[in-house]
Amino acid sequence: MSVPASLPAPTDDALLVLFANGDRDAARELTLRLTPRAYGVAVRVLGDRAEAEDVAQEAMMRLWRMSPDWQPGNAKVSTWLYRVVLNLCLDIKRRRRGTMAALDEVPEPVDPGKGVVEGMQDSARAGALQRALMQLPDRQRQAVVLRHMEELSNPEIAGIMQISTEAVESLTARGKRALATALAGRRRELGYEDG
Amino acid sequence: MKMAETDKDFKDLDLLFAETRQSEGQMPEGLFRRIVADGEQVQAGFAAAAAARGQAHGQGMWSQFVTVLGGWPTLGGLAAACAAGVWIGLAPPSFLPDPAELVLGGNAQMDLIGLDELIAALAEEG
Numbered sequence: 001m002s003v004p005a006s007l008p009a010p011t012d013d014a015l016l017v018l019f020a021n022g023d024r025d026a027a028r029e030l031t032l033r034l035t036p037r038a039y040g041v042a043v044r045v046l047g048d049r050a051e052a053e054d055v056a057q058e059a060m061m062r063l064w065r066m067s068p069d070w071q072p073g074n075a076k077v078s079t080w081l082y083r084v085v086l087n088l089c090l091d092i093k094r095r096r097r098g099t100m101a102a103l104d105e106v107p108e109p110v111d112p113g114k115g116v117v118e119g120m121q122d123s124a125r126a127g128a129l130q131r132a133l134m135q136l137p138d139r140q141r142q143a144v145v146l147r148h149m150e151e152l153s154n155p156e157i158a159g160i161m162q163i164s165t166e167a168v169e170s171l172t173a174r175g176k177r178a179l180a181t182a183l184a185g186r187r188r189e190l191g192y193e194d195g
Numbered sequence: 196m197k198m199a200e201t202d203k204d205f206k207d208l209d210l211l212f213a214e215t216r217q218s219e220g221q222m223p224e225g226l227f228r229r230i231v232a233d234g235e236q237v238q239a240g241f242a243a244a245a246a247a248r249g250q251a252h253g254q255g256m257w258s259q260f261v262t263v264l265g266g267w268p269t270l271g272g273l274a275a276a277c278a279a280g281v282w283i284g285l286a287p288p289s290f291l292p293d294p295a296e297l298v299l300g301g302n303a304q305m306d307l308i309g310l311d312e313l314i315a316a317l318a319e320e321g
Contacts, residue, residue, distance in 0.1 A: 027234035
């Protein structure tokens with residue numbers, strides 16, 4: 001598959017059809033497009049990079065397997081994938097229910113271009129956000145991650161979570177309020193009062 | 196824990212979301228490669244399944260044809276009958292007329308039912 005630069009990039013729909021027809025380039029392109037989203041959501045929802053990696057790989061495997069049955073135009077491929085990721089995350093959470101995730105073990109990336117103190121502060125902020133996210137009920141956390149980390153619209157989130165748009169608005173509002181409350185007492189610690 | 200009541204708390208949170216979005220993008224080493232490999236393996240499975248379906252389809256049609264005719268013994272008998280028919284056509288026994296002469300005409304004269312005698316008898320009566 002070689003697409004001239006002047007043509008618009010093929011849609012996920014089209015790539016999935018090409019994949020089902022045996023196009024190897026379509027497999028690579030879909031992997032590059034969709035895996036970061038699947039992995040990113042799974043990391044935020046699970047708080048565990050190793051489990052998120054497994055979830056992303058399994059979700060993509062399910063995408064490959066269902067590709068011959070895909071009906072282009074009916075739904076977005078990304079919507080289908082997010083839904084599978086969230087369901088896999090829920091399965092994992094059910095399996096490990098009763099045990100707290102070891103969030104302190106979650107390695108947070110530090111930008112090597114920044115100073116040590118700034119880097120630590122960024123890392124502290126990201127860690128604080130992740131810990132606060134993990135305190136939210138599952139559905140609230142899912143909605144907040146999709147809205148504020150993936151920047152999806154409420155109707156898209158409603159489609160993924162299979163709830164009404166109003167329910168999404170309610171979940172994200174409550175989730176955001178809980179997060180703000182959890183982080184409110186740590187403003188100085190997280191470096192927000194430096195300026 | 197104090198309640199988040201000020202716009203400042205929510206602004207800080209929005210800032211934190213934005214920072215976290217920007218800092219992400221580091222994927223685990225080898226994940227892309229494993230996922231692409233999975234995809235290629237699945238594609239190979241599709242191709243093998245399609246080939247197997249095609250083969251099974253062909254076998255099914257032939258089997259169905261044989262079954263309709265009555266199985267392999269019938270098919271053998273049919274083949275023998277065809278061969279006999281062809282042989283009789285080419286080399287008829289002496290008591291049968293030569294089909295080639297019947298079609299093309301010839302000097303051979305045959306009166307299988309005694310037609311000449313019947314015509315003479317009728318003429319005498321009439």
